[in-house]
Amino acid sequence: MARNHAGTTAIVTGASSGLGAEFARTLAARGANLVLIARRADRLTALADELAAAHGVDAHPLALDLAAPGAVEAVTTFVRERGLSIDSLVNNAGxxxxxxxAEADAARIDEQVRLNVGALVSLTRAFLPEMTASGRGILVNVASTAAFQPLPYMAVYGATKVFVLSFTEAVAYETRESGLRVTTLCPGATRTEFFDVVGTQEARVGDYQTPEEVVATAIRxxxxxxxxxSVVSGGRNSAAAVLARIMPRSIVIPMTARLMAN
Known part of the structure; x- marks a missing residue:
């Protein structure tokens, strides 16, 4: 049954494109007001205007780098100044x-951990009390199929997604009686700007899904x-995740390394 989010407010990070924008559109279509966070102000403003016009919701754009010092505090200040209470959170930025x-830029590695892990945890902690008190919303933390095995040549990224999966499954248990619906979304290769940032399309494994397909999996x-x-998007991805969990690491890691070495 499609759940009604009318009268609720959701934060969506990484909202300027890809999965974040699709989550925003889906929640707005169900009546949720939105706080849209990403670095690109022009795209956020355009999306906010689009959703307000299409669905009559309030959409507040906040251009912000969540990996920057003080970013989470800036989010909470933005929310409180507008008198908003948060019912839902989609941690998609990463x-x-x-x-x-050994050859990676050290500052960029630190930024990756701050965004993929630090900001996700801090935002979850900041808004979890009011989300559980409301009991009307959702918490979605976006991980990856990378969470199911070590990922040579994307070692830090893979490890951050292992963290996201473990963290979210634990939070789901802790909040199981609150009414808040919590899941970890684990997509495989998706047609977003992710691989443009990675710097190579060859790092993908498996067939592409669209953002619409991935978000639909989470919403179901x-x-x-x-x-x-937790939920894995795509039948083949689900099967691969199961295999990665049951096969010996001594087999899984070399196989993954060959796929990722391009």
Whole structure:
């Protein structure tokens, strides 16, 4: 059953394109007001205007780099100054790097961890009390199929997604009686700007899905009578995730390395 989000407010990070923009459109279509966060102000403003016109919701754009010092505090200030109470949070912002760790830019690695892990945890902690008190919303943390095995040549990215999966599954258990619906979304290769930032399309594994397909997977899980604490988008991706969990690491890691070495 499609759940009604009318009268609720959702934060969506990484909202200027890809999965974030699609989550924003889906939630707005269900009546949710939005706080849209990403670095690109022009895209955020255009999306906010689009959603307000199409669905009659309030959409507040906030141009912000969530990896920057004080970013989460800036989000909470933005929300409080507008008298908003947050019912839902979609932590979608994140990026990856490709190549050997020894040759990677150290500052960029730190930025990746701050965004993929630090900002996600801090935003979740900042708004979790009011989300559980409301019991009307959702918490979606976007991980990846990279969460199911070590990822040579994208070692830091893969490890951040392992963290996101473990963290979200634990939070889902802690909040299981609150009414808040919590899931970890684990997509595979998706037609977004992700691989443009990575710097190579060759880092992808498997066939592309569209943002619409991936978000629809998450929404079906959230609409279910019992929301799973994690969901993998795509049948082949789901099968690969199961295999990665049951096969010996001594086999999985070299196989993954060959796929990622391009």
């Amino acid at each position: 990026f990856g790097m490709h190549g050997e760790l 899980a959230l609409d279910a009578r019992r929301t799973p604490s």
